[in-house]
Amino acid sequence: MTTAPPRPTTLDPEALRGDFAILETRIGDSPLVYLDSAATSQKPRAVIDAEVSFLTSANSAVHRGAHTLAAEATELFEDARAAVAGFVHAAPEQLVWTSGATAGINLIAYAIGNATLGRGGEPARRFALAPGDGLVVTEAEHHANLIPWQELAARTGAVLRHIPVRDDGTIDLEAAASVIGARTRVVAFPHVSNVLGIVNPVAELVALARAAGAITVLDACQSAPHLPLDLPALDVDLAVFSGHKMLGPNAIGGLYGRADVLEALPPFLTGGSMITTVTLDGAEYLPPPQRFEAGTQPVSQAIGLAAAVRYLDAVGMDAVHAHETALERRLRDGLRSIPGIRLLGDADAERVALAAFDVDGVHAHDVGQFLDARGIAVRVGHHCAQPLHRRFGLTASVRASAALYTTDAEIDEFLDAVSGVRGYFGVGR
Structure with a gap:
């Protein structure tokens, strides 16, 4: 009886990123930070080649x-x-x-x-x-x-x-x-x-x-x-x-x-x-x-x-889950620490690396444009979930979502940019 090889439990996102040519894109003078994978993920070369x-x-x-x-x-x-x-x-x-x-x-x-x-x-x-x-x-x-x-x-x-x-x-x-x-x-x-x-x-x-x-x-x-x-x-x-x-x-x-x-x-x-x-x-x-x-x-x-x-x-779904769990903690802890940020559904429950939030005093679409000017791609709007947004008293939110190719550095760059949103728009001074 042949024993199946052990499944990978860790991954190196930097090693994987070479498989995703689009991640080399620049938005103006900034490298792309793609945090919209919940809307649509990027495709590795193997998928395109197939x-x-x-x-x-x-x-x-x-x-x-x-x-x-x-x-x-x-x-x-x-x-x-x-x-x-x-x-x-x-x-x-x-x-x-x-x-x-x-x-x-x-x-x-x-x-x-x-x-x-x-x-x-x-x-x-x-x-x-x-x-x-x-x-x-x-x-x-x-x-x-x-x-x-x-x-x-x-x-x-x-x-x-x-x-x-x-x-x-x-x-x-x-x-x-x-x-x-x-x-x-x-x-x-x-x-x-x-x-x-x-x-x-x-x-x-x-x-x-x-x-x-x-x-x-x-x-x-x-x-x-x-x-x-x-x-x-x-x-x-x-x-x-x-x-x-x-x-x-x-x-x-x-x-x-x-x-x-x-x-x-x-x-x-x-x-x-x-x-x-x-x-x-x-x-x-x-x-x-x-x-x-x-x-x-x-x-x-x-x-x-x-x-x-x-x-x-081949990457291993256990490894994907472990990597994204660490990203999720980094993402949510970072957003929690920024004044004027309200997370939607901030339960300490099992989660994927996705966070939707409201910036006090700044419309979600303005936040999205501010981030896009820095090369950071996020989703803004109701995310095809209007009843849920009404449940939280909102019509729109900003959503950042990661994937197996997302790095700690990208999360940190995103958090640094979000921390400057309210100041840029003259809110909360």
């Missing part, structure tokens, strides 16, 4: 042709599925390709809506909604895990409820126990808040949903790039993630599902490549994952995402 190699040597439609290029493209495409599924400890047939997490959540919501209309036959009846049934989200949702459920409630008569967030940004589990009830059918929540950076209590929320007989939908966009992720071990029914946040290309993502759940869900998009038999009066559909993959697939993007997860595996 896409280019496919497009220049094997580009063809998958699952459709019998010629040599088509066979090679199909093999590469399915090898990519196996690699990305393995990254989250799933079987290949449990991974559906999507254009991103937003598409994945909409797929789930519309599939449930189709089940409510009677599509999918007896197996899909478990998902059908009746007026008054409950759909539950949290106050910390990205709009992509909120609006699809609002729309599903509007179409079916289901009732959308939310679990509140405490003042420190943590999920109110006591309230969750009362919000999730006997008629709750879906509980959808983020693994990590894209505003607060807090790792949410998956086990507790899954247990509450299980007790109610509800299915769980996990938004893993902000955990997949930063934490070792074992979706079957988390015991969620469905989960989504986006490639562009985890070193991969745009327009590619994954929908993970428990085998029994995917097998019972009716399709959302229909057309070519997801059928077995078609007549002028009806059609029979393939099993998952192909049932949910109608039309031309994002082949080069899938191959690029596979290269991204292989890169992350």
